[in-house]
Amino acid sequence: MTFHDNLAEYADLIVQVGLNVQPGQYVQIHTTLDSVEFARLVVKQAYKAGASHVDVQFSDNTITRAFYEQAPDASFDDVPKWVAAQRDELIDRKGALLWIDAEDPDLLEGIPATKISRYQKASSALLKRYRKAVMNDEITWSIAAVPSGKWANKVYPEVSEQEAIEALWNKIFEVVRVGQGTAVEQWKAHIEQLNDRAAYLNSRNYTALHYQATDTDIVVGLPKDHIWMSGSSVNSDGVAFIANMPTEEVYTLPDRMRVDGYVTNSKPFIYQGNRIDGFKLTFKDGKVIESTAQQGGELLNELLTTDENAAYLGEVALVPFDSPISNSNTIFYNTLFDENASNHFALGEAYPTTIQGGKGLTEEQLLEKGANVSIVHEDFMIGTSDMTIDGILEDGSREPIFRNGNWA
Structure with missing residues (x-):
């Protein structure tokens, strides 16, 4: 072509x-x-x-x-x-x-x-x-x-x-799978694979995820009624659409008050036309209590204090290290691409669609369910080739989700 x-x-x-x-x-x-x-x-x-x-x-x-x-x-x-x-x-x-x-x-x-x-x-x-x-x-x-x-x-x-x-x-x-004349068909098959991943995670109903990698050790609690989703969404009329093109993720929301540990970014974070990089965030009871950055620290602090909930997480997303964008060995300096090459978190607001009955709830009702509410939603990348993620079940037992940066 x-x-x-x-x-x-x-x-x-x-x-x-x-x-x-x-x-x-x-x-x-x-x-x-x-x-x-x-x-x-x-x-x-x-x-x-x-x-x-x-x-x-x-x-x-x-x-x-x-x-x-x-x-x-x-x-x-x-x-x-x-x-x-x-x-x-x-x-x-x-x-x-x-x-x-x-x-x-x-x-x-x-x-x-x-x-x-x-x-x-x-x-x-x-x-x-x-x-x-x-x-x-x-x-x-x-x-x-x-x-x-x-x-x-x-x-x-x-x-x-x-x-x-x-x-x-x-x-x-x-x-984005363009070049063979079959992009639409390839995308439909791709979304089905992501939907299968989301369905499996929903069937396990983990209470928390434990992330470990170089300079990262963090436990992210998940609300009781959380929903894992793929990149495919459905509008109020029941019509499917893809919010991000490309997309390689399955994602859900964390329990805003149950995030503890520290995490280091793995790719540059481009925010409002500026680069934030080399940063580490330490969480306690859901909130960032300490942040350091080699570049863009002032803007990172402005982001974290945008409103009272900007320093809490609103999204956790799983993307294997062995994926098309990651395998391109390219840093895009654009979150649309870089977040789909890496496991990532988002500071700020949670998608109400990722918790049962979340659509249409008031801000107070969402907060009661453990969903974060903020005027920001900013993704940053944390995935690495040595990352392990365990799913923690209600009885405290653990199951491998990621090993060496990929699905276990």
């Missing part, structure tokens, strides 16, 4: 499997100017699938950087209300939302962490209804990615920008 064939197959895969666009459905796409050409392909495929309207909002990295560098101080506590109105219409129309990620991993490097944190808080407060709709799978949503020059050069710094873009395209095609 040619490059253009691959592009067309990728766009079709996103529309058919990622979004699973339904006849008459409203679609919103958010992306940057770096992905204009690919966005046009997705729009055409969405209309081909029967979409009623496809609206695209483009951002520009230079303009975004200018906001953080030059906007008046009060601007970082003020988000335009039309942003919420746009998402409200998406929810009211039961639409589908696609993020096409082409961000520069270093976009906000050097920007004061307090500016980033303040705007994050203001955005989250304004978009509370939207966040709830996403976390509860009320709407269809999906994230995919295409290369930009700066992102590609971050991944492949030793070659020219054009060569880097070509290399990153090839790597993306590889890990």
Whole structure:
């Protein structure tokens, strides 16, 4: 297949499997100017699938950087209300939302962490209804990615920008199973395998997981009614979609008050256009009580103090070290890819869908069930080739889940 064939197959895969666009459905796409050409392909495929309207909002990295560098101080506590109105219409129309990620991993490097944190808080407060709709799978949503020059050069710094873009395209095609003309069929089979993993873990009903690796020794409690899920979700109308493309994980929520020990990141964590790396988090009774970082420590502390529950975990996800993205031997500097190459945790909010009866519960009811509630949800990678994970049963006995970084 040619490059253009691959592009067309990728766009079709996103529309058919990622979004699973339904006849008459409203679609919103958010992306940057770096992905204009690919966005046009997705729009055409969405209309081909029967979409009623496809609206695209483009951002520009230079303009975004200018906001953080030059906007008046009060601007970082003020988000335009039309942003919420746009998402409200998406929810009211039961639409589908696609993020096409082409961000520069270093976009906000050097920007004061307090500016980033303040705007994050203001955005989250304004978009509370939207966040709830996403976390509860009320709407269809999906994230995919295409290369930009700066992102590609971050991944492949030793070659020219054009060569880097070509290399990153090839790597993306590889890990999303594009290139043989059978991507849709391959994804359906792949999701079935992940569903089988989730079903097995649900049948065991572990009360806790014990992670051990170099510089990691942590016990993560699991709520009584936790649910393991694959990358396949179902919206409020019963339509399946894939939130992350690619996805290699099965995941659930931890008991927010039963996390004890320490964990070290295994891949860089890109947060708000900055790199946080070489960090270690120590937990007691669920909360991070100590954090250190070789890079990005100030921003990490801002993240942990975003609200009163940002320092608790909201997700635990299992990804074997021997998996397509990990085996690519590539650090993508993009959480969408790097989290699917590694076991990972998420700080902040838990998905209500990962606990029985969680959809539609109030924040207080979720907290009572052991689910964390926060305005942030940020994944960071912890998986290594020497990681072992034991599942702890109600009677205290243990079963191997991972050995040497892979399913036992």
